[in-house]
Amino acid sequence: xxxxxxxxxASILLASCSYRITDxxxxxxxxxxxxxxxxxxxxxxxNEGVDKIHIILWIPFGRPHLKEAIDRAIEATPGxxxxxxxxxxxxxxxxxxYGQSKIVVEGTPLVDPSLASTQKMPEYSIAKxxxxxxxxxxxxxxxxxYSKMKSEISRDMTAKxxxxxxxx
Numbered sequence: 117x118x119x120x121x122x123x124x125x126a127s128i129l130l131a132s133c134s135y136r137i138t139d140x141x142x143x144x145x146x147x148x149x150x151x152x153x154x155x156x157x158x159x160x161x162x163n164e165g166v167d168k169i170h171i172i173l174w175i176p177f178g179r180p181h182l183k184e185a186i187d188r189a190i191e192a193t194p195g196x197x198x199x200x201x202x203x204x205x206x207x208x209x210x211x212x213x214y215g216q217s218k219i220v221v222e223g224t225p226l227v228d229p230s231l232a233s234t235q236k237m238p239e240y241s242i243a244k245x246x247x248x249x250x251x252x253x254x255x256x257x258x259x260x261x262y263s264k265m266k267s268e269i270s271r272d273m274t275a276k277x278x279x280x281x282x283x284x
Contacts, residue, residue, distance in 0.1 A: 131209065132207070133208050134205060134206070134208075135205065135206055137204040137206055138203070138204050140199075140202050140223070141200065142198055142200050143186060143221075144190065144198035144199070144226075145186045146197050146198065148197045149228075155230070156226050157226075157227050159193050159224060161250065163189040163193055163222070164220060164221070165187065165190070165220070166185055166188065166218050167180045167181050167184035168180055168216050168217065168219075170214070170215075170216055171208075171210055172214055173213055180218050181219065182204065182221070184219075185218075186199065188221075189221045189225075193225040193227060194231075195227045195230075195231040195232025197228045199221065199224065199225060199226065200223060201224055202221060202224070203221075203222050204219065205219070205221075205222075207219075241255060241256050242254070242257055
């Protein structure tokens with residue numbers, strides 16, 4: 117009986133809830149020029165946007181907003197104007213004194229190529245790639261850092277490191 121009482125108490129004190137609010141075909145909080153919809157492309161990866169609030173002693177400090185979660189998911193991809201084929205979830209958890217409540221939006225970004233190309237790239241930068249070859253992060257560097265890296269790479273390249281295809 118003691119084990120059952122402890123299990124019930126643990127279930128009450130460490131609780132969570134997650135439910136699907138809706139599925140959507142297309143959703144956006146941006147002004148979208150639908151006359152150019154034929155030129156829009158789907159991004160390769162899905163994005164997730166979250167807006168969360170904190171709960172302390174069962175008192176919520178704010179309210180999660182669907183618009184913020186959608187904005188975050190869209191803005192994660194440069195040039196995105198909407199999300200397609202997605203889902204909206206409401207998730208919450210709490211453990212004795214602290215918890216969180218959040219709205220999660222998942223979907224595939226719909227990219228307007230004309231907006232994606234207008235975003236300014238740094239003149240000198242380093243692109244960090246993930247294991248799939250997708251750009252994970254772009255870090256701006258100075259011209260001096262670029263020149264230094266270029267000279268180090270040039271110095272490391274020797275004839276011994278590279279073989280011509282005729283040697284194979």
